[in-house]
Amino acid sequence: MELHELYPFPEERKARKRLGRGQASGTGCTSGKGNKGQNSRSGGGVKPGFEGGQMPISRRLPKRGFKNPFRSEYAPVNLDVLLAAFEGQAEISLAAIYERGLCPKNSPVKVLARGEVSAPVTVEAHRFSGAAKEKIEKAGGSAKALEG
Numbered sequence: 001m002e003l004h005e006l007y008p009f010p011e012e013r014k015a016r017k018r019l020g021r022g023q024a025s026g027t028g029c030t031s032g033k034g035n036k037g038q039n040s041r042s043g044g045g046v047k048p049g050f051e052g053g054q055m056p057i058s059r060r061l062p063k064r065g066f067k068n069p070f071r072s073e074y075a076p077v078n079l080d081v082l083l084a085a086f087e088g089q090a091e092i093s094l095a096a097i098y099e100r101g102l103c104p105k106n107s108p109v110k111v112l113a114r115g116e117v118s119a120p121v122t123v124e125a126h127r128f129s130g131a132a133k134e135k136i137e138k139a140g141g142s143a144k145a146l147e148g
Contacts, residue, residue, distance in 0.1 A: 075103035080115025
């Protein structure tokens with residue numbers, strides 16, 4: 001099978017409008033753009049947001065809020081997902097979490113508390129929620145918080 005054999009089939013595709021191919025075509029002469037004016041010229045038309053010289057709405061409305069450029073987004077990983085992916089292992093490293101595809105590579109990881117910890121386990125991540133750290137330590141394990 002080739003790409004051109006995939007659905008929709010050629011006879012089901014709508015043909016493009018062929019402009020400027022003579023008067024009999026219905027879109028000859030000015031090619032459906034009308035006579036004269038900015039929009040009939042090649043490269044003509046106005047930029048997006050232009051309102052004919054009137055103050056554009058993007059400038060009329062007040063700007064509100066603040067976007068913190070230094071905010072860091074953490075990829076959340078719950079304990080139940082983590083322990084299911086590394087069943088029977090005593091140590092879970094950050095590299096192994098990335099390797100298993102539990103979160104995007106090189107994104108900072110935060111371990112959250114959903115799920116129960118039954119065996120002692122050492123978990124390595126950038127951050128831990130208070131409840132998650134408590135659960136890991138209660139089971140006899142340790143939570144290693146990394147810098148960054």
